[in-house]
Amino acid sequence: MAPLLLGSVLNPVNSTMIATSLVAIARDFHVGAADTAWLxxxxxxxxxxxxxxxxRLADRLGPRRVFVAGLVTVLAAGLTGALAPAFxxxxxxxxxxxxxxxxxxPAAMAILRAEAERVGRGTPRAVLGRLSLAALGSAAVGPALGGLLAATAGWRAVFAVNVPLAxxxxxxxxxxxxxDGRAGSARTTARTASPAGSVDPLGIALFAATLTVAMFFLLDLAHPRWLLLAPTTxxxxxxxxxxLRHPAPxxxxxxxxxxxxxxxxxxxHGLAYLVIYCVLYGYSQWLEEGHGYSAFHAGLIMLPMSGAAAVCSLAGAxxxxxxxxxMAAAVCLAIGSGVCLLLGGGTPPALLLLAGALFGIPQGLASTGNQAAVYAQAPADGIGAAAGFQRTAQYLGAIVxxxxxxxxxxxxxxxxxxxxxxxxGLVLGVLLLVLTAADRALRPRAPAPAQPPATARPAGKASPTRTHH
Incomplete structure (x- = not known):
């Protein structure tokens, strides 16, 4: 678990750690806020x-190889950012x-699936919960860690810290x-039978291009760029x-x-995180501009949200x-949104803390619940790509x-x-509740009926012959 947890924190912590360094970066490179937003x-x-x-590469080439290659790439990126002479x-x-x-x-999910198959165990919910907790916790401490590094060693330390971590x-x-040779039988068979071209580089390039153009449209719904819909389509x-044409798309x-x-x-997952990110960014911004709190005090009010997310990720596991x-996550999203309808400039701090905590509960439960669902529902030879698409749905929710x-x-x-x-949030919470309740694939399966014990017969008497069709 040590390498899987260390590797899994790198993406979420880098996503949020840069937030407290943007002003210093803009000052050093003489660029504006619109430019630093690109970071x-x-x-x-x-x-x-x-x-x-x-x-997909982890499914086809082996998760350990891809995991190690990713860490080497992080090393190179950390050094490049720490020494970058230009914006x-x-x-x-x-x-x-x-x-x-x-x-x-995704490589961690593939490794866990392969090891579970190898030792003959079911879904490792406790291990998945630790992965989820690592991601949630590192994202929560990212801004504080970035601020500490920038204040003590300069903004370049925010990039350089990736070197010792990697x-x-x-x-x-x-x-x-x-x-990778110890992988589960389904994955080993798929990788052995799949040609090198099964990685489908053209499919990856087309997916990247489609998603990039779509995201440019989604980034500014206040001033929609309708012309981008044509190339997106x-x-x-x-x-x-x-x-549909490729043999291994x-x-x-x-x-x-x-x-x-x-x-x-x-x-x-995408809808749940759309609401969660709306609160994560929109609620903290309102606390400062609409309620008059400083950035420090707004961060303190958001702490119960992070704490509830951490506790519920372990409870969900x-x-x-x-x-x-x-279903509990959907209910909390709806209730939390209802509480936000009651908030205003004179709301007491206790209710502000409660509102944040109510959104932390679905953050933890949705993360572990949907993670376990992907683990159980993905094909045996495609768990890495399936886990990656789950994160893509989450990022799309963040952008929207x-x-x-x-x-x-x-x-x-x-x-x-x-x-x-x-x-x-209230509308989407109710919609999520309906979608979850109506999804028969999430209902527990009834155990198979036990076979009646064989009836003992006296020695020497043959049992009657039966023909089975």
Whole structure:
């Protein structure tokens, strides 16, 4: 677990750690806030494309190889960012960092699935819970860690810290991760039977192009660029045509059409995190601009959200079912959104803390619940790519959430804007509850009826002969 946990924290911590260094970076390179925003968006975009791509490579080439290659890429990106002499190279380092850090989670899921098959065990819910907790915890401490590094050693330390972290994870991976030859039988058979071309580089490129153009449209819904819809549709059509033709497609559309349960899991995960990110970014912004708190005090009020997410990720990992935690997450999203409708400039701190905690509960439960659903519903030889697409759904939710916040807040976070966000959250929470309750794939399966014990017969008497058709 040590290398898997160390590797899995690199993407979420780098996603949030940069937030407290943007002002210093802008000052050193003499650029504006619009330019530094690309340091955030570039990594989200790279991660959204790279997560399923790295997962596909892990399925085809072996998860340990991809895990190690990702850590080496993180080393290179950390050094490049720490020594970057110009802002464009710093942006490139963030893209490379997004690609490198995206290898850990899907490769970890593939390794866990292979080891479970090898030793004959079921879903390792406790281990999946630790992975989820590592991601949630590292994302929560990222801004504080970035601020500490920037204040003591300068903003370049935010990039340089990836070097010792990646080296530690690399040493643990080389020492403790099982070789790819020990993978489960289904994955070994698929990898042996699959030609080198099964990685489908053209499919990955078309997926990346489609997602990039779509994200540019989604980034600014307040001023929609309608002209981008035409190339998005064209690229999506070409991607669909190519994936249906390829013998081993990157995006297996036929499998998704047959596996409706997995497709619904992606939908649930994306919608849940759309609401969660709306609160994560929109609520903290309202606390500062609409309620008058400082950034430090707004961070303190958000702490119960992180704490509840951590506790619930562990609690969700200890449950045997999937449907109950996901329904509880949907209920909390709806209730939390309802509480936000009551908030205003004179709301007491106790209610503000409660609102944050109510959104932390679904963050933990949705993360572990949907993670367990993907683990159970994905094909045996495609768990890496399936886990990567789960993260892509999450990043799409984050991008749509940031655009919704800009659309509903405008120039400043107000009570009215927060209430509009709460209405969106309430509607989506109820929708998630209905989707989860109606999903038969999430219901526990009844155990097979026990066979009656054989009736003992006196010695010497033959049993009657029966013919089975």
């Amino acid at each position: 955030v968006s570039a990594m989200y975009l790279a991660s959204a494309v790279a997560q399923p791509s790295m997962g 464009p190279l710093l942006t490139v380092s963030r893209v490379v960092l997004g690609i490198g850090t995206s290898a850990a989670y 080296l530690a994870a690399l040493a643990c991976a080389l020492a403790w991760l099982p070789s 064209a690229l999506a059509a070409v991607l669909t045509w190519w994936q 990157f995006l297996d559309l036929r499998m998704l059409a047959r596996n409706g349960a997995l497709l619904r899991t992606y939908l649930r 200890r449950t045997k079912g999937i449907r109950a935690p996901l 959430a940031s655009s919704l916040i800009g659309l509903l807040y405008g120039q400043r976070a107000t009570d009215a804007g927060l209430h509009e966000i709460a209405v969106v």
